[in-house]
Amino acid sequence: MSGQVRGVQLARLLGQWHALPGRRRSPDYAALAAAVRGLLADARLPLGVRLPAERELAEALRISRTTVTAAYRELRETGHLASRRGAGSWTMLPANHRVASTGLWTPVDDRDMIDLGVAALAAPPQLLDAARAATEDLPRYLGGAGYHPTGIIELREAVADGYTARGLPTSADQIMVTSGTQHALDLVLRLALPPGGSVLVESPTYPNALAALSGRRARITTHGLSVDAGGWEPDLLLGSLRQTRPKLAYLIPEFQNPTGHLMPAALREQVAAVAHAVGTDLIVDESFVDLPLGGTELPPPVAAFDRHSRVVSIGGMSKPYWGGLRIGWVRASAPQVQRLAAVRVGVDMSSPVLDQLVAVHLLADAATIVAERRVQLAAQRDALLGALAHRLPDWRVNVPRGGVTLWAELDGPVSSALARAAEEVGVRLAPGPRFGLDGTLERFLRLPFTLPAADLVEAVGRLAAVRYDLDRAGRQRWREPAVIA
Numbered sequence: 374m375s376g377q378v379r380g381v382q383l384a385r386l387l388g389q390w391h392a393l394p395g396r397r398r399s400p401d402y403a404a405l406a407a408a409v410r411g412l413l414a415d416a417r418l419p420l421g422v423r424l425p426a427e428r429e430l431a432e433a434l435r436i437s438r439t440t441v442t443a444a445y446r447e448l449r450e451t452g453h454l455a456s457r458r459g460a461g462s463w464t465m466l467p468a469n470h471r472v473a474s475t476g477l478w479t480p481v482d483d484r485d486m487i488d489l490g491v492a493a494l495a496a497p498p499q500l501l502d503a504a505r506a507a508t509e510d511l512p513r514y515l516g517g518a519g520y521h522p523t524g525i526i527e528l529r530e531a532v533a534d535g536y537t538a539r540g541l542p543t544s545a546d547q548i549m550v551t552s553g554t555q556h557a558l559d560l561v562l563r564l565a566l567p568p569g570g571s572v573l574v575e576s577p578t579y580p581n582a583l584a585a586l587s588g589r590r591a592r593i594t595t596h597g598l599s600v601d602a603g604g605w606e607p608d609l610l611l612g613s614l615r616q617t618r619p620k621l622a623y624l625i626p627e628f629q630n631p632t633g634h635l636m637p638a639a640l641r642e643q644v645a646a647v648a649h650a651v652g653t654d655l656i657v658d659e660s661f662v663d664l665p666l667g668g669t670e671l672p673p674p675v676a677a678f679d680r681h682s683r684v685v686s687i688g689g690m691s692k693p694y695w696g697g698l699r700i701g702w703v704r705a706s707a708p709q710v711q712r713l714a715a716v717r718v719g720v721d722m723s724s725p726v727l728d729q730l731v732a733v734h735l736l737a738d739a740a741t742i743v744a745e746r747r748v749q750l751a752a753q754r755d756a757l758l759g760a761l762a763h764r765l766p767d768w769r770v771n772v773p774r775g776g777v778t779l780w781a782e783l784d785g786p787v788s789s790a791l792a793r794a795a796e797e798v799g800v801r802l803a804p805g806p807r808f809g810l811d812g813t814l815e816r817f818l819r820l821p822f823t824l825p826a827a828d829l830v831e832a833v834g835r836l837a838a839v840r841y842d843l844d845r846a847g848r849q850r851w852r853e854p855a856v857i858a
């Protein structure tokens with residue numbers, strides 16, 4: 374979405390805006406203003422975009438102009454809209470709010486919030502020792518300028534060894550260290566995606582990947598994943614690749630965010646073969662590859678089936694170790710790594726040396742740290758599943774065999790309304806539509822199991838209460854069919 378949102382676009386994003394908690398008690402204009410605030414809070418409506426003129430939105434929503442006028446007035450009063458006479462109205466961040474890591478808006482004083490908007494663990498206890506050891510290594514680097522566009526050699530070697538251990542022989546010159554996986558994705562897109570180029574993504578998918586693609590003006594097409602165990606529908610996925618022949622496809626084959634699905638080996642092989650046949654390059658995001666739970670066997674990496682340098686793998690330390698480290702990487706052919714490094718110099722030169730040294734120490738202790746993470750995550754996943762079965766038995770969930778998230782199919786298209794209501798009772802959610810395009814996926818909700826079990830159980834209890842209230846507030850409305858991708 375660029376600097377301006379059209380009436381029809383906003384109407385599509387607003388979806389069932391009238392289906393709000395407590396709806397019967399509030400007038401139309403207040404419900405509309407609350408729905409716009411909800412879109413702003415979860416970043417589906419960006420900051421600084423111009424909203425449609427009142428008449429245009431009134432026509433798109435088939436409501437009176439006075440209702441829109443009153444809703445815009447309320448948004449101005451709450452600090453969500455700035456207007457200039459004759460010029461229009463722009464979305465803005467109200468006072469006392471900040472943009473959180475997820476891209477969601479957060480009140481500055483939200484310390485008591487149970488935040489299920491973020492799918493990442495707190496740092497492991499070993500991090501402090503790794504940081505201390507890194508400072509002792511630092512003098513070895515202080516004699517140089519400290520710029521290493523592809524990363525310091527010891528970290529590149531450690532990452533390459535990780536791939537080799539997974540059955541994909543890799544040398545250090547095939548690795549470029551980045552400042553997180555998101556940075557890796559951005560750099561790869563800068564290199565591989567021409568303006569307006571087409572990209573196939575899963576639906577649902579990781580919202581910040583969608584943001585990176587929009588930022589590069591990609592033309593996005595989607596492949597729908599099911600909630601059930603299989604996830605990818607092989608014929609449909611391969612068919613989409615053959616028909617749309619996209620420039621790129623972005624896939625998360627290991628414990629996909631948000632569904633938690635694991636792509637089977639046979640499909641990996643087929644995807645690599647078809648991608649080559651139709652001229653598509655694959656960006657494979659391996660963020661969760663270290664986190665199989667309960668003895669789940671991992672298939673070979675997608676790149677193991679690649680004979681033609683079609684696959685660029687990206688990954689990083691954020692999920693198994695800590696997001697605050699900001700260490701990620703790209704695995705590609707050695708010439709591609711050099712081209713990426715040339716692009717990177719124009720962006721941020723290189724990653725911090727000290728943080729890379731911390732990463733080296735953590736990777737040296739990987740067996741212990743990651744094993745502990747898996748035990749922790751399996752216990753938290755089971756606590757979440759147990760609480761859902763007990764308190765929200767009508768929600769359909771698939772048991773993820775790894776990763777950090779599960780994808781619940783709700784008992785109605787209420788995800789955004791539920792997120793707004795949950796905020797009131799101290800639970801932050803990333804509603805389903807964040808994970809797709811154009812306001813679809815209202816029937817789904819991502820639930821991460823990265824918080825302690827007691828918090829997860831408490832959060833589900835609060836959600837169950839709120840869900841019940843939503844039903845009482847406007848049951849008829851939510852039974853209307855909604856578009857689900």
Ligand SMILES: Cc1ncc(COP(=O)(O)O)c(C=O)c1O
Binds near residue numbers: 553579691700
């Ligand atoms: C699939 C996926 N890719 C990338 C990222 C971003 O990772 P990083 O913190 O390493 O930039 C995440 C974080 O949630 C993710 O789930």
